[in-house]
Amino acid sequence: MHNRKLFISVFMMLLLAIIFVNPAYAMDKNILNEKKTVMPPKEKVDNIIVIGHDIDIKGKVDVSAIVINGNMRISKTAKINGIVIVLNGNVQQEQGSYVKENILALKFTNDTLNHLLVGAALLLTSWILRFVLSVIFVLLTVLTGLLLKNRTEQGIQMFKQQTGKVFLVGIITCFVLLAIMLLLIITIIGIPIAIILAIPPLLAFLIGLSIISRYLGEKLFSNSYTAGWIKVFAGSFLLISVFNFPFFGGIALLCVFWFSNGLLVLWFINKLGRKRKK
Numbered sequence: 106m107h108n109r110k111l112f113i114s115v116f117m118m119l120l121l122a123i124i125f126v127n128p129a130y131a132m133d134k135n136i137l138n139e140k141k142t143v144m145p146p147k148e149k150v151d152n153i154i155v156i157g158h159d160i161d162i163k164g165k166v167d168v169s170a171i172v173i174n175g176n177m178r179i180s181k182t183a184k185i186n187g188i189v190i191v192l193n194g195n196v197q198q199e200q201g202s203y204v205k206e207n208i209l210a211l212k213f214t215n216d217t218l219n220h221l222l223v224g225a226a227l228l229l230t231s232w233i234l235r236f237v238l239s240v241i242f243v244l245l246t247v248l249t250g251l252l253l254k255n256r257t258e259q260g261i262q263m264f265k266q267q268t269g270k271v272f273l274v275g276i277i278t279c280f281v282l283l284a285i286m287l288l289l290i291i292t293i294i295g296i297p298i299a300i301i302l303a304i305p306p307l308l309a310f311l312i313g314l315s316i317i318s319r320y321l322g323e324k325l326f327s328n329s330y331t332a333g334w335i336k337v338f339a340g341s342f343l344l345i346s347v348f349n350f351p352f353f354g355g356i357a358l359l360c361v362f363w364f365s366n367g368l369l370v371l372w373f374i375n376k377l378g379r380k381r382k383k
């Protein structure tokens with residue numbers, strides 16, 4: 106409970122520090138200043154924040170003491186039961202003072218700030234890119250399901266009845282195609298052929314993803330009156346969400362890719378078999 110109160114108080118005070126320019130007082134429990142601050146020995150507050158100036162704490166702080174772009178002096182009469190945070194400044198703690206929680210002092214150079222900004226930009230870009238790709242995959246899956254219409258039933262039956270066989274055939278097919286593509290890439294001249302060979306597995310992945318999404322959607326919506334594209338959408342949304350999990354999402358994506366290619370290969374083999382019988 107104390108940690109929760111600490112987190113909420115620090116968060117709210119940092120938010121206030123960003124929003125407000127003038128000094129603010131809230132029921133004398135929280136102090137936010139943009140000037141040099143000296144806290145008297147007998148004063149008691151929950152939180153205190155100073156921006157762009159130094160602070161000398163001589164009183165009691167129950168939750169957090171924060172300085173941004175300034176220095177903090179913790180006098181011998183000070184008693185801080187919470188956390189101490191100093192950003193771009195120094196901390197001077199006199200002997201006899203009491204600080205219950207950790208003291209966190211961070212000093213950023215221009216290079217460090219630039220690296221942080223670049224890292225944050227890359228992280229934000231990766232999140233946006235992942236979100237956009239997820240939306241595209243869901244839309245493509247639903248579109249594929251609409252184009253296939255009732256043809257997904259055969260794939261669903263194969264998925265239910267021959268799961269192991271479909272999985273094994275998919276693994277073998279993918280490894281064979283990968284070996285052929287690597288050989289073609291090594292020759293350099295064969296790179297265009299390798300690119301062409303990569304198209305069928307990707308199409309198979311979309312078809313298989315649509316079939317598996319339809320199967321999952323039918324599990325989620327047992328009502329027969331639910332539209333087919335809604336079932337595909339629900340199943341694909343669930344699958345794509347799983348794909349976005351670190352590590353396990355990659356394994357799930359690979360398994361669906363193998364299943365999809367196995368389904369397409371077995372469907373093609375069954376179709377050739379029926380033609381030969383005719």
